[in-house]
Amino acid sequence: MAHRAQPLRLPGPPRVPGAVAAALVAGLVLGPLAAVALRAGGGFAPGPADWAALRFTVTQAAVSAGLSVLLAVPVARALARRRFPGRAALVTLLGAPFLLPVIVAVLGLLAVFGRGGILNSALGLAGVDPVSIYGFRGVVLAHVFFNLPLATRLILQGWLAIPAERFRLAASLNAPVGRLLEAPMLRAVVPGTLLLIFLLCLTSFAVALTLGGGPRATTVELAIYQALRFDFAPGRAAALALVQVALCLAGTLLALKIALPSAFGGGLDRRVQRWDARGPLWRAVDAGVIGAAALFLLAPLAMVVARGAPGLADLPPSIWAAALRSLAVALVSAALTVALALALALRGGRLATVAGTLPLAVSALVLGTGLFLIVRPVVSPLDVALPVTVLVNALMSVPFATAALVPAVASAEAAHGRLATSLGLTGWPRLRLVLLPRLRRPLGFAAGLAAALSMGDLGVIALFAGERQETLPLAMYRLMGAYRMEAAAGAGLLLLALTLALFWIFDRGGRVGADA
Amino acid sequence: MRRFLALPLALLAAPALAQTPELVVYTYDSFDTEWGPGPIVEAAFEAECGCDLRFVAAGDGAALLSRLQLEGPSTEADVILGLDTALTAAAADTGLFAPHGLSPEMDLLPVAWDDPLFVPFDWGYFAFVADAGTEAPATFRELADSDLSIVIEDPRSSTPGLGLLLWVEAAYGDEAGAIWEGLADNIVTVTPGWTEAYNLFLEGEADAVLSYTTSPSYHVIAEEDDGKVAWTFDEGHYMQIEVAGIVAGTDQPDLARDFLAFMTTDAAQSAIPTTNWMFPVATPSDGLPEGFAEPLPADAALLLPPQEAQAVRDPALETWRTALSR
Structure with missing residues (x-):
């Protein structure tokens, strides 16, 4: 019996779950948007104020993303090629600003750079006029503060993924590491990182508004907020949210075009040793870069700790219940994020990248409102406050997890795929035996990031939570709303500690036995 | 495990709940926190109404109104508590509120009040x-x-x-x-x-x-x-005057009206100053607490x-x- 010719299709890692995950993510992002649009009310004709908001939003996002990545490259390079005591702890701590709730981080930042902050006090002592943080530069400064850690980590992952053998070879040939190894790696990693941060800054709301100094710093997200909250014009909110999605798609396609996958081939997972940049000058440069980044990122954190410590004693008992609730939400949503992102990364290709980036593009308020509209006819939103929060938090972390996993899967496949195929390893055995061991580090990072982000995110809980279902960030905001700033600062410190601990445990778990 | 336990318990509790009417009040976040007026108001009203008062917190005043608009006539809410005078016109335009028919005594409120849909509770x-x-x-x-x-x-x-x-x-x-x-x-x-x-x-x-x-x-x-x-x-x-209104589609119109009236009685009003940090609309029986701001002259x-x-x-x-x- 003759079989029909089958198209040649190389068996690889499982791809079907990826398609399902992509559909799920896209549905969860676009479904709520459609629900808001269908709720109608208030047409949309963009006025001059909208165009000004769009211009400001795109400009600040582009500048913030560019600057974050520009500064992250030397920091990541220094961290990649130096070993020193406390390096692992420093790498974890440097990630903290990205994980903090906005208001906590902004207050920490102001304690350093604000009118009454350390910097201006020092300048005052030196007889120099104070510098104002408010305005465009404040927005960019805050966004760099938030995103430099993410950029550093993603680029550092790229550096650590270059096999040790390549450095060994380069050293024995006396070949330039920068041009032959680092530049191609950056070409592969930087466009995606830039895109991620650009999109994060695109939907920024509280940072841009608090530090922006006035209506000049109006973002599209504020216009959405106003449309939903004060004007009750869901149509307008949906249209503005669509503009954000369009910008996201355009950015993603552009990043895909620019990025070139690196082709380092496989290695034997040896410990990386570096023979380049050994001179005292380079050592001094790297020490300076790491020191400056640590000072910039850690000084505001130290202020969060200093402000929060006295408040720990005034924490109301309910805060502990909120903290436990937050931990549970964080763990479940981290598991969900990793499952979704892993499926997407295994599927690979354009679909995975687009679906993996989409959640960043959509306004949290539109997403929450849309889910509210979808859920409500079926079940009381109060009853599903926590499940919905888990789902949305998981969704919001997918882009970061995908960004960490896609390049790792691609390089593992490039290095070991052909051998695995020739051995007939496909589907789950291939995932278990070939890929997962190689993905341990990015998986740990992704899970830690997802758990920590979910822990600190206000997400949609504020829209759904009813009687005493609050999470830790919501409890903190409510303390502030009741004038209890000291207790709120204590709650902020608790949140910082728990978030960092979660991140550290997962991230560490992914690095057990690995030298990084 | 809790799920499985909860179901039979809920079934047991259901007949008892059916006899106790439930009043659902949407309010802003800070009203229903453990240090806000919510718990005091809930305990005092439940003591006299023979009902179950349930607060649902929904962001701030503006979020409250947009929540009600999102839900429309099918809302679960019987009362909305915490809109302010900048929002009441928009709230009235939704047609989702019913007249309250009350004329409470409000000696501390410096302006005359005759809004048929909303009753002030603090300002x-x-x-x-x-x-x-x-x-x-x-x-x-x-x-x-x-x-x-x-x-x-x-x-x-x-x-x-x-x-x-x-x-x-x-x-x-x-x-x-x-x-x-x-x-x-x-x-x-x-x-x-x-x-x-x-x-x-x-x-x-x-x-x-x-x-x-x-x-x-x-x-x-x-x-x-x-x-x-x-x-x-x-x-x-x-001025900011915070008001409550009865949702037109409520299945508990009498209870809702009782609650609005209750909000202007001493039991609720005396709790307002040091829980909501606003002026009550009626002078509490013990006066304003010591150290609390004095209202400015009416003009x-x-x-x-x-x-x-x-x-x-x-x-x-x-x-x-x-x-x-x-």
């Missing part, structure tokens, strides 16, 4: 709050001419921000634009909400913050700190009628945006 004056040692301007013009720095809330995302917008509008009308232009160099920044603004002020980022005349009372009573004052302006102070009260407040909002926003974007 306050917007004011700039500063450290006691800071020189205090007496008018918006003096503030604009000074080097004092202020932090304000955005009228597009926060109710106090909208209150300030209406304050300048009510006090200056056509000159509002000039006032805003004068204030532009005093404004350190414009925050999305009261929380951010008040925090920034406490962190020393500005000399004063837009808040309420009753804000210093919190520091006096809860923290024994009399170092904060509210500036009194000669133009008068714009200092500025308030645009709800319809007018709604009508001037968009043009006033445009004026504000233009003046501050220069």
Whole structure:
């Protein structure tokens, strides 16, 4: 019996779950948007104020993303090629600003750079006029503060993924590491990182508004907020949210075009040793870069700790219940994020990248409102406050997890795929035996990031939570709303500690036995 | 495991619940926290109504109204508690509220009240709050001419921000634009909400913050700190009156009306000052607590009628945006 010719299709890692995950993510992002649009009310004709908001939003996002990545490259390079005591702890701590709730981080930042902050006090002592943080530069400064850690980590992952053998070879040939190894790696990693941060800054709301100094710093997200909250014009909110999605798609396609996958081939997972940049000058440069980044990122954190410590004693008992609730939400949503992102990364290709980036593009308020509209006819939103929060938090972390996993899967496949195929390893055995061991580090990072982000995110809980279902960030905001700033600062410190601990445990778990 | 336990328990409890009517009240976040008025009001009302009072917290006042609009006539809410006078016209336009038919005694409220849909339960004056040692301007013009720095809330995302917008509008009308232009160099920044603004002020980022005349009372009573004052302006102070209304589609109209009436009785009113940090509408039987702010003279009260407040909002926003974007 003759079989029909089958198209040649190389068996690889499982791809079907990826398609399902992509559909799920896209549905969860676009479904709520459609629900808001269908709720109608208030047409949309963009006025001059909208165009000004769009211009400001795109400009600040582009500048913030560019600057974050520009500064992250030397920091990541220094961290990649130096070993020193406390390096692992420093790498974890440097990630903290990205994980903090906005208001906590902004207050920490102001304690350093604000009118009454350390910097201006020092300048005052030196007889120099104070510098104002408010305005465009404040927005960019805050966004760099938030995103430099993410950029550093993603680029550092790229550096650590270059096999040790390549450095060994380069050293024995006396070949330039920068041009032959680092530049191609950056070409592969930087466009995606830039895109991620650009999109994060695109939907920024509280940072841009608090530090922006006035209506000049109006973002599209504020216009959405106003449309939903004060004007009750869901149509307008949906249209503005669509503009954000369009910008996201355009950015993603552009990043895909620019990025070139690196082709380092496989290695034997040896410990990386570096023979380049050994001179005292380079050592001094790297020490300076790491020191400056640590000072910039850690000084505001130290202020969060200093402000929060006295408040720990005034924490109301309910805060502990909120903290436990937050931990549970964080763990479940981290598991969900990793499952979704892993499926997407295994599927690979354009679909995975687009679906993996989409959640960043959509306004949290539109997403929450849309889910509210979808859920409500079926079940009381109060009853599903926590499940919905888990789902949305998981969704919001997918882009970061995908960004960490896609390049790792691609390089593992490039290095070991052909051998695995020739051995007939496909589907789950291939995932278990070939890929997962190689993905341990990015998986740990992704899970830690997802758990920590979910822990600190206000997400949609504020829209759904009813009687005493609050999470830790919501409890903190409510303390502030009741004038209890000291207790709120204590709650902020608790949140910082728990978030960092979660991140550290997962991230560490992914690095057990690995030298990084 | 809890799921499996919960189901039979719920079945057991169901007949008992069926006999107790339930009143669902949507309110803003800070009303129903353990230190807010919520628990006191709930205990006192449940003691006399033979019902189960359930608060559902939904963000701030504006979020409350948009939540109700999202849900429409099928809403679960019987009462909405916590809209303010800048929102009542929009709320009335939704057609989702029913007349209350009450005429409670409100001796502390400095303005006459005859709104058929909404009953006030507390109120306050917007004011700039500063450290006691800071020189205090007496008018918006003096503030604009000074080097004092202020932090304000955005009228597009926060109710106090909208209150300030209406304050300048009510006090200056056509000159509002000039006032805003004068204030532009005093404004350190414009925050999305009261929380951010008040925090920034406490962190020393500005000399004063837009808040309420009753804000210093919190520091006096809860923290024994009399170092904060509210500036009194000669133009008068714009008022925020917080109201409750009965949802037209309620299945508990009598209970809802009882609750609105209850909110103006002493049991609820005496809890307001030190839990919500606003003025009650009726003088509590023991008077205002010691150390609590005194209401300003009645002629200092500025308030645009709800319809007018709604009508001037968009043009006033445009004026504000233009003046501050220069």
